[in-house]
Amino acid sequence: MxxxxxxxxxxxxxxxxxxxxxxxxxxxxxxxxxxxxxxxxxxxxxxxxxxxxxxxxxxxxxxxxxxxxxxxxxxxxxxxxxxxxxxxxxxxxxxxxxxxxxxxxxxxxxxxxxxxxxxxxxxxxxxxxxxxxxxxxxxxxxxxxxxxxxxxGRRVLLNIGLGHYHRPCYENRIFLFVDMTASTAHAESLGDYRFSRLIQDSFEVLSSVAAKHDAEIYRYMGDAAIISWPLEDGLEDQRCLRLYFDFIQQLNWHRRSFESHYGFVPRFKAAAHCGQVVVAVVGVNKQEISYFSDVLNTLARLQDQCGPLGQKMLISGDLEKQIEKTQDLHIEELGPIMLKGKKNPIEVFGVSSN
Incomplete structure (x- = not known):
């Protein structure tokens, strides 16, 4: 931090x-x-x-x-x-x-x-x-x-305290999906206990990087995490892209620790998308904040294309249009891609660090 x-x-x-x-x-x-x-x-x-x-x-x-x-x-x-x-x-x-x-x-x-x-x-x-x-x-x-x-998260807690999410409301947000590659093979080689410690150590690094980029970790899902920003905050200084590359850099800086405990440094792929979502508090005895929108479905389908397209990070055309271009991050157009469960193809772009 x-x-x-x-x-x-x-x-x-x-x-x-x-x-x-x-x-x-x-x-x-x-x-x-x-x-x-x-x-x-x-x-x-x-x-x-x-x-x-x-x-x-x-x-x-x-x-x-x-x-x-x-x-x-x-x-x-x-x-x-x-x-x-x-x-x-x-x-x-x-x-x-x-x-x-x-x-x-x-x-x-x-x-x-x-x-x-x-x-x-x-x-x-x-x-x-x-x-x-x-x-x-x-x-x-x-x-x-x-x-x-x-x-x-700080913003969500404030909004809950003010009662903003007790009735569903609309927000424009950016979501970043980060997922470990070859997780099944790692789980088999390490065993359940050591693999869970690997996830703990990896996401401990992710939490520190997320705090640096003023991001909210919406949800952990096994070896994956969904990170979110309000649209303007995520676009500022390309936070929605830089968080991923800073995360990878931090993992490499901890290379000695990961290799001594697990024999390798974990690798992650990512996808980012933006759009309008409905935010609401759900549940009675156990409550949580949930986002409802096709944006999250599209994000998951987009992340699945990292392997087939040979990319470490993909972003949607909707997000690419709003990001300010810089020389240290290279955004490559990959053309329209038909995602699983979608009727129409969407523009997809690969992102790499120069």
Whole structure:
């Protein structure tokens, strides 16, 4: 994941924690007519809110970063939440020490008091215990939102929250179908367990590349994945094409790891198509976002032609007309192709990286 993406994540969680801490400080001191001893005016409470928000936001971001880049990401989700909670406990203790130091700084015996803070004046303090309980609820709430973003994507989650998809609605979208080549042979040679680990490792790379190109992974289907953008976002900087070639490049950069574990680097083929789809929430006990359109059927049929046409990536004529041409990506016209189940042929183009 790029530095810019990590910076955005840091800013978002810092803002979220600052808002949460502002609510805590407001509630904590709204019941009291007097300010804490260390506070000269209301501005000091605002300063405390910002400090707490920045500290907890940074600890939250750091715990997420460590979980993403280490073996912890493969641990049970409950363990991951507990691991991240330790960071917040450290932060809460630091805040408590800082607040207590400010309160007792004028006392001549402040050195002795600092030594006693952790046991009597911090851990057994009702305000500290209340802060810990509040942190637990905030952390669980933010973790739930983060998990929902991973499941459905940021834009889709926002639209669900606003109720846009509870009634079917039309959208113009681009879809990219990525599928592993020779997957049946790989499954037979590796066995089910090792093949499933291969899929995990491959799609872990794909997820990172998708985040870089601001894409939403709509669905995983065994050894294949469907990726989607709103039309304008997918066309920007040729994201709908560059994602595939960046994915292949990332797999090659991880060549040593793949070859040591599986004996080869997996290869993928892809197809891209665009058009109008109907988006709706389906299901009752288990809900999901679904796209309804002939666009997805055409996409699947188009991807099946990669092998017969000897191409790694194919795009439809509808998409080719809207893509801005650049010199580093070569788009070759392959003529009209009759796809399975279609009455009329469609224009097909091959895409390669120069």
């Amino acid at each position: 790029t530095s810019l993406q990590q910076l955005k994540k840091l800013l978002i969680v810092t803002f979220a924690w600052t808002m949460a801490m502002s609510l805590y400080v407001s509630f904590r001191y709204s019941q009291s007519l007097t300010l804490p001893q260390w506070a000269v005016g209301q501005s000091d409470l605002y300063t405390l809110t910002i400090i707490m928000g920045v500290i907890f936001g940074c600890l939250h971001w750091l715990s997420n970063l460590i979980s993403e880049v280490t073996f912890i990401r493969r641990m049970p989700y409950v363990f991951i939440v507990l691991f991240k909670g330790i960071f917040l406990l450290i932060g809460a203790t630091f805040i408590a020490y800082l607040s207590q130091m400010l309160t007792m700084w004028a006392l001549s015996n402040h050195v002795l008091s600092l030594r006693q803070m952790l046991t009597m004046q911090i851990i057994y303090s009702p305000s500290f215990q209340g802060l810990i309980v509040y942190l637990v609820f905030v952390r669980i709430g933010i973790a739930f939102i983060e998990q929902m973003v991973l499941l459905v």
